[in-house]
Amino acid sequence: MLALDLGGTKILAVLVSRDGHIIDSERRPTLATEGPPRVIERLFGAVDSLLERGGLDLSQLDSISIAAAGAINYEEGIVTLSPNLPGWRNIPLRDMVRERYGIEVFLMRDANAAALGEQRYGAGRGAHHLIYLTVSTGIGGGIIIDGKGYIGHSGGAGEIGHITIDVNGPVCSCGNKGCLEMLASGAAVAREARRRITAGERSALTEMVSSNIEAITAEYVGAAARANDRLAQDVIAQAANYLGVGLVNIVNIFNPELVIIGGGLAKLGDLLLEPARQVVMARAFPMAAQAVRIVPAALGDDAGVLGAALFARSRGEPPK
Amino acid sequence: MLALDLGGTKILAVLVSRDGHIIDSERRPTLATEGPPRVIERLFGAVDSLLERGGLDLSQLDSISIAAAGAINYEEGIVTLSPNLPGWRNIPLRDMVRERYGIEVFLMRDANAAALGEQRYGAGRGAHHLIYLTVSTGIGGGIIIDGKGYIGHSGGAGEIGHITIDVNGPVCSCGNKGCLEMLASGAAVAREARRRITAGERSALTEMVSSNIEAITAEYVGAAARANDRLAQDVIAQAANYLGVGLVNIVNIFNPELVIIGGGLAKLGDLLLEPARQVVMARAFPMAAQAVRIVPAALGDDAGVLGAALFARSRGEPPK
Numbered sequence: 135m136l137a138l139d140l141g142g143t144k145i146l147a148v149l150v151s152r153d154g155h156i157i158d159s160e161r162r163p164t165l166a167t168e169g170p171p172r173v174i175e176r177l178f179g180a181v182d183s184l185l186e187r188g189g190l191d192l193s194q195l196d197s198i199s200i201a202a203a204g205a206i207n208y209e210e211g212i213v214t215l216s217p218n219l220p221g222w223r224n225i226p227l228r229d230m231v232r233e234r235y236g237i238e239v240f241l242m243r244d245a246n247a248a249a250l251g252e253q254r255y256g257a258g259r260g261a262h263h264l265i266y267l268t269v270s271t272g273i274g275g276g277i278i279i280d281g282k283g284y285i286g287h288s289g290g291a292g293e294i295g296h297i298t299i300d301v302n303g304p305v306c307s308c309g310n311k312g313c314l315e316m317l318a319s320g321a322a323v324a325r326e327a328r329r330r331i332t333a334g335e336r337s338a339l340t341e342m343v344s345s346n347i348e349a350i351t352a353e354y355v356g357a358a359a360r361a362n363d364r365l366a367q368d369v370i371a372q373a374a375n376y377l378g379v380g381l382v383n384i385v386n387i388f389n390p391e392l393v394i395i396g397g398g399l400a401k402l403g404d405l406l407l408e409p410a411r412q413v414v415m416a417r418a419f420p421m422a423a424q425a426v427r428i429v430p431a432a433l434g435d436d437a438g439v440l441g442a443a444l445f446a447r448s449r450g451e452p453p454k
Numbered sequence: 455m456l457a458l459d460l461g462g463t464k465i466l467a468v469l470v471s472r473d474g475h476i477i478d479s480e481r482r483p484t485l486a487t488e489g490p491p492r493v494i495e496r497l498f499g500a501v502d503s504l505l506e507r508g509g510l511d512l513s514q515l516d517s518i519s520i521a522a523a524g525a526i527n528y529e530e531g532i533v534t535l536s537p538n539l540p541g542w543r544n545i546p547l548r549d550m551v552r553e554r555y556g557i558e559v560f561l562m563r564d565a566n567a568a569a570l571g572e573q574r575y576g577a578g579r580g581a582h583h584l585i586y587l588t589v590s591t592g593i594g595g596g597i598i599i600d601g602k603g604y605i606g607h608s609g610g611a612g613e614i615g616h617i618t619i620d621v622n623g624p625v626c627s628c629g630n631k632g633c634l635e636m637l638a639s640g641a642a643v644a645r646e647a648r649r650r651i652t653a654g655e656r657s658a659l660t661e662m663v664s665s666n667i668e669a670i671t672a673e674y675v676g677a678a679a680r681a682n683d684r685l686a687q688d689v690i691a692q693a694a695n696y697l698g699v700g701l702v703n704i705v706n707i708f709n710p711e712l713v714i715i716g717g718g719l720a721k722l723g724d725l726l727l728e729p730a731r732q733v734v735m736a737r738a739f740p741m742a743a744q745a746v747r748i749v750p751a752a753l754g755d756d757a758g759v760l761g762a763a764l765f766a767r768s769r770g771e772p773p774k
Contacts, residue, residue: 287583297703301623309736
């Protein structure tokens with residue numbers, strides 16, 4: 135089975151065995167700003183390399199399954215809109231890939247795929263009601279109810295990064311205000327560090343980027359925090375607090391048994407998760423707060439392709 | 455079948471036919487401040503009256519089913535905590551009613567019951583993914599996924615009134631901050647009107663309550679708004695805006711096909727719902743915003759008992 139993850143920064147193409155082992159993989163940068171046609175060419179390029187390297191021809195594959203960053207029309211196989219893929223608006227990706235390779239293609243939203251992957255093979259094994267959150271440049275969510283992926287009435291469920299937690303907060307690229315993503319994502323961490331340094335605060339970060347403040351990323355902030363830089367620690371504590379507030383909302387709504395946190399910012403581990411857990415214990419309903427475990431993801435970048443493969447195996451129905 | 459709704463202000467006991475018709479009903483004030491033993495006595499009194507008036511004996515009933523305002527431990531049949539029922543903490547209501555009447559008893563959370571009732575008999579007929587919100591003194595929620603009531607891992611799902619929409623907002627009785635309930639409930643409407651009048655603003659409300667500002671309720675504010683009182687209209691518009699923000703969160707998370715709004719404040723109709731719908735159209739993800747209908751509840755106070763009856767009929771499993 136061939137599975138793809140089309141993200142805002144990278145394309146990952148893998149061959150997956152029936153039991154969820156990745157046999158071979160091919161990774162390319164998305165270079166999303168070049169627009170859909172070039173990105174799709176690179177996607178094809180990754181698939182072609184994988185086929186060639188494996189000495190495979192298409193008759194040996196049942197299908198190609200794609201997890202894509204964006205809002206997906208599941209019935210039509212269309213990427214309707216993607217904040218992280220400029221120019222992607224109503225792109226019929228499923229049919230385009232099917233025409234190119236002549237085999238069946240499945241298309242799903244990346245966070246839904248990652249939730250399925252983690253549930254079957256990763257940190258969510260055995261859990262029935264779980265929420266997967268990817269905290270990286272943006273914040274995405276995938277919902278598993280009763281062991282099944284939940285995509286909502288028209289495939290758009292799980293936009294947990296775009297719940298308002300500060301009604302008077304900054305305007306988000308989605309058009310909403312005070313979204314969790316504006317306050318607790320990797321982009322938010324980098325933005326807040328840059329803002330405070332530009333306002334005159336001192337931090338080891340300034341030296342780390344040779345005074346090129348715009349070059350500060352969440353990774354730099356994380357590194358500085360680990361090296362005991364006070365400003366970096368403050369900024370991460372603030373993001374962790376906001377993340378905790380978002381988790382309170384999730385816990386009070388879903389009373390899940392498990393919340394899995396993946397994505398780049400989650401690599402901070404307990405520096406991010408422990409304060410967030412404390413907010414949940416302090417502010418969520420006690421019964422629900424005590425019931426939930428909040429854990430890091432286990433599969434890293436592979437969660438999406440593994441979930442996409444499961445989706446294809448269940449013929450496009452959310453797999454149990 | 456005998457079904458009960460134990461709320462913060464009233465107890466409703468009904469006899470329900472198998473096809474969901476209410477044959478007879480008995481209503482009593484809860485007088486919740488008198489504490490659990492007296493409230494439970496009144497609950498028994500309502501049941502006894504209903505049995506007596508119908509000339510029924512217990513052998514003619516399969517079971518008694520109760521929808522209660524509060525957090526419920528479904529497995530043990532316990533009201534673990536109830537913000538609207540002072541003193542209710544780990545009250546084994548199911549066993550107490552079973553001991554009294556000697557027949558099977560089911561216990562569930564009231565908003566979950568109302569969601570089931572509306573889905574089967576009311577505004578939610580035919581919908582598979584729906585959210586029920588009761589907007590009265592507080593705000594409660596019930597979630598229907600794939601046609602089934604969703605109660606979460608330990609029975610606590612649906613506390614949609616207690617999602618933070620203003621991270622810097624006022625402290626809620628639940629311990630969280632800036633909860634939807636603190637900003638968009640009937641209590642919030644009354645509180646805000648009282649605050650503004652106490653601060654010196656003029657309103658027809660002052661005369662309506664003979665200058666006894668503490669007597670202002672959401673009902674008065676609604677009546678004043680309909681009579682074109684500017685302050686009352688402002689206060690309701692503000693609550694409707696906050697309600698809209700809460701609905702944006704629900705729509706972005708669940709992508710539901712339907713949101714049903716019940717409870718006392720919903721009697722304001724489009725004065726409340728229309729501005730809230732506009733916030734959803736302006737701020738939620740377009741695909742999800744376009745997919746959802748936001749409608750008033752159809753069953754009024756009967757939704758809870760009808761849902762409780764369905765719950766009993768499915769032997770305590772969330773009915774399809």
